[in-house]
Amino acid sequence: MFRRLHDAAKIAIEFEGRILQVAPHETVAAALLADGAEHTRTTPVTGAPRAPYCMMGVCFDCLMEIDGIPNRQACMTRVQDGMKVRRQDGVRRLEP
Amino acid sequence: MLPNIRIGNEVVGASFCPDDGHVNPLRLLRALHRGFLRLGGQYRSCCEVVNISHEYHRFTAETSGGNFTAPKIVLAAGHGISTLAPMVGLRVPIRPQRGQVLITERIEARLNLPITDVRQTDEGGLQFGTTEEDIGFNDGTTLIDTSRIARRAVQFFPQLASVRLVRNWGCVRVLTPDKCAIYDESESHPGAFVATSHSGVTLAAANAYRAAEWIADGVTPPDFGTFSARRFDVPAAA
Ligand SMILES: Cc1cc2nc3c(=O)[nH]c(=O)nc-3n(C[C@H](O)[C@H](O)[C@H](O)COP(=O)(O)OP(=O)(O)OC[C@H]3O[C@@H](n4cnc5c(N)ncnc54)[C@H](O)[C@@H]3O)c2cc1C
Numbered sequence A: 001m002f003r004r005l006h007d008a009a010k011i012a013i014e015f016e017g018r019i020l021q022v023a024p025h026e027t028v029a030a031a032l033l034a035d036g037a038e039h040t041r042t043t044p045v046t047g048a049p050r051a052p053y054c055m056m057g058v059c060f061d062c063l064m065e066i067d068g069i070p071n072r073q074a075c076m077t078r079v080q081d082g083m084k085v086r087r088q089d090g091v092r093r094l095e096p
Numbered sequence B: 001m002l003p004n005i006r007i008g009n010e011v012v013g014a015s016f017c018p019d020d021g022h023v024n025p026l027r028l029l030r031a032l033h034r035g036f037l038r039l040g041g042q043y044r045s046c047c048e049v050v051n052i053s054h055e056y057h058r059f060t061a062e063t064s065g066g067n068f069t070a071p072k073i074v075l076a077a078g079h080g081i082s083t084l085a086p087m088v089g090l091r092v093p094i095r096p097q098r099g100q101v102l103i104t105e106r107i108e109a110r111l112n113l114p115i116t117d118v119r120q121t122d123e124g125g126l127q128f129g130t131t132e133e134d135i136g137f138n139d140g141t142t143l144i145d146t147s148r149i150a151r152r153a154v155q156f157f158p159q160l161a162s163v164r165l166v167r168n169w170g171c172v173r174v175l176t177p178d179k180c181a182i183y184d185e186s187e188s189h190p191g192a193f194v195a196t197s198h199s200g201v202t203l204a205a206a207n208a209y210r211a212a213e214w215i216a217d218g219v220t221p222p223d224f225g226t227f228s229a230r231r232f233d234v235p236a237a238a
């Protein structure tokens, strides 16, 4: 659905265990949308699938687990080589 | 009493009041608006009242969005009351006091009771704070208070150390000299009322029912006189 405007040198990130080649200037949200990710989190209340929406930090629909830290805004986080990204599955649990 | 969270070692005791509760102010505001509209009220935004005139037992509020005339007028404009009150012969001594608050990301429900300085809303966000600062209408935030408030929350509940803040804000309270509400009717301009308080959320039920009836019926309930601003008048020395 989304196409990159320019070809750039690529770095590798991991999304749900899958390696993706993404451009280094992209946010996690942009990289995943360009890759055709269908949903990036499920909601705490109904478990509905969601994807990045506003792309500017206000709607919080892009929450993901990034490098082990839950509930991070994928649209506000720049990709880094070797980054591990997972869907935010429902509400964040507190460590025991 | 708090089965879902670990309490920090530095906590030596606590007090409990069964009347304490938490009301989500965003939902409350929406509920009040809906109730008001359902009863036939009209809400007009962007109408700053610049003057109030009084003629033939009717008040006219002159606003940036037109004039509105009615037999009664209620001043409920927070700090705006200081400018409006003298126009209808009311004296309402209020002053600003800043409070800073921290908001975290939403997490699973862990706090089943509201606690002074640490609450969890029904949506899962935690709210930490606050401060009491007499610095006028400055509604900024300071790093020193933000970090002190956060440290205190983690002292209470060490598991919160990994929870991330999403914003902090400062806001100005509307405080009367004794911090209690003022409900008053003007002596020189009967029909002009003022209702103001800190804790307007806690007092929402009193405002929506008792105070609203008092204003609509014009009969002061027996215990309501206590809330007149006349309580701040110092009697002349004999
Ligand atoms: C940090 C902090 C923590 C708080 N904690 C609590 C709490 O735990 N529990 C609690 O119950 N309360 C709490 N409060 C207090 C509570 O928020 C207030 O009591 C409540 O918001 C007051 O509501 P109000 O409608 O009287 O006034 P406001 O919310 O101040 O609303 C006044 C409105 O009048 C408008 N206005 C002003 N001048 C004019 C004009 N000339 N013409 C037209 N409109 C005008 C303003 O724009 C504003 O919309 C807290 C406040 C702060 C700052």
Ligand code: FES
Residues within 6 Å of the ligand: A029, A052, A053, A054, A055, A056, A057, A058, A059, A060, A061, A062, A063, A073, A074, A075, A076
């Ligand atoms: S997409 Fe809206 S906050 Fe990230």
